[in-house]
Amino acid sequence: MENSSAFDKIMDGLDIETYLVCSDVQEGKRLALQLGKEMNLGDVDIMFEEFDGYGMRVRLRKYIYKPGNAYRWLK
């Protein structure tokens, strides 16, 4: 158990909230998706984004489990 991955213990989804410095919405979105890949999360979904001229407030979500999956935290 001590060696189990923390990812295994995520009940459903992992959200990342941050502020990305960027020039426009498109760049912000590109950076947000790139961030997911750089964090080894693969494809992440942009739940929320808001560009304010300086950068983008963003919330990303990666589902570790979806309903009906075999949940490793249940073991």
Place this chain on the structure above:
Amino acid sequence: MVTEKYQPKKILCVPLDPVHDVGIKLINAELVKHGHTTELLAPDLPVESIIKKAAAGSYDFILVSRTLGYGIAELLARFVDQLDAAGIRERTKIVIGGKAVTPELAAELGFDKGFDEHASIENITAYIEGRAAAAQSASIQKVKKNIPSGHSYTFHHKEIEALLEQIVDKTLRWSEGKTTPGIRRAHLREEMLHTKDNAKHEQLQSQYHALCDREIVEGNSEHHFPKGVRIVRNDELHDLEQMLTSHTPHNPVTIQHNAGQPLVFKFLGSGCPVMDITHGKICERWGIDGFLIINPSWEARYEGLLEGMLTHENDGTITSLENIRLMKRWLDPATLLTVRAHRGLNTPETTLLAGEAGADLTKIDLVYGSLGAGTDPERLTMDGIESIRIAGKYKMAFDIPGNDELSGVPAWKTLAGLLINVMLGKKLGTHAILKPLFCYGPHIVLNGQMKLNFVDYNAAKIHALKEIVDCPIWPGEPIAFMTQTEDRVQSANATSYHASLAASLGVDAITIASTDEAYSRGPISIASRIDSIRAVTDAFRFMGNADIAPTPAMQTFKNQLIEKITETLRAAAEADHLPDAINKGLLGNAEDGAYPGKFGKGTVTSAGAQ
């Protein structure tokens, strides 16, 4: 207060923090109550003055409060060193408490003990007195509330009462001698559940399947299920049991700050009963009072229900008897459970299964189910009447969601529809619960009733209903719907503001969304559920017994609503019966964005023609 067992101590309380000394003041007050001798220093004294004071007195304990921040650890370490150098450590225990303090860090800095900001005063007092802290209860002893109790169901508005009686009497007369496949399946299911004769059961099952769509028969007979559906495995059930019996809620809380504040409900309907239950248990710890089980949209469109403990990869949890029973088994006995029945072709049977599984409530709205959820008005009226009868048999109240307003139906037509359901409940011996929409509806947007604020029109709906009938009110569904965005903070705020208003209006219950409600591309996460519960808990604490005062416009809106509800019911009373009124658009029409549903059209037959 100090017992013989615990000798009074001499304690120096030191707020090292430049500003924040509230915590140590409270601790000081408690220690005084316990009979200890304390001295509370002024905040932010120079360390040298504190050492001088500590050296002059003969203290058993020095309690230091300080929030840890940049460079503070070094300051504290030097403070302890100076106490050491002054020879104070030999006779005095040094304790620190505050934000970001951990027992490990306290020990590292040379303190005898450290408490973080979540430590209770009882824990600190117990440490001083050298005793074990009084055990915190593992669970709050909740008492299950009966929402209809305390309401007389008396109509104060006599014209509305008379109109509702006309509509309901005509509708009940129309329904006599008729049946539907949904009603017949409910009767067969009831027999199947109570027969002990295997041959009889098989025969009933065969009759049942003759009234079902092919997908349901194949699922029940061959386990060939609709896409994404599978049976919950035994090892999953075993693991669920292990998990739930090996974890207990830590410091459970209640959402309400006082007994007069509304009960708080959440939806459960991830698709997977195992996920629903784990989410449910966590929400219970955070104070949720009840859940609404939401079924998949396809379940409503098939004739017949799947059997067994089933999980589903997409939105909506299958409302089989086994799934509802599983949830009932693991949820706290005080947690209220309502099962959505009114959408689609299985309304009577779903109500029956909810009752058999021990659910507390069911959800039936004949008008919304027809205008906003796609079922043919005649079919749903027949099925709904039977469901209300079944609900009464199992002593379940039924809640009536006015979500047809979300299609664009004006509030007064929706509220008129809710009241028809209330009268049906009265006539059929069951208690209804009014669920007016408590958010920014499309008709309201178009007509500007919420241009100045969100308070007046929402409050007007509640006041109008209260003026018409003494019936429980449970705004939803969920509150703040359409005002919530995908922004987590905005969503939590919107929910908490609406919850505050609902509490101020003295309603019985509310349904709240999660902060990812507006995010439609995936399931609700547990963290998002907690977000909104936490927001409402803080809102209820903030409001306490105070009220939100609407502007004078609320009275105008309320009077208009009552007048237009009356007009709507006058027109509906002219129709032949409720389905006729719905089909004629009297409770919402194409212009409003509401269309009578098609599912089950032409399936109402004479009871003798089976």
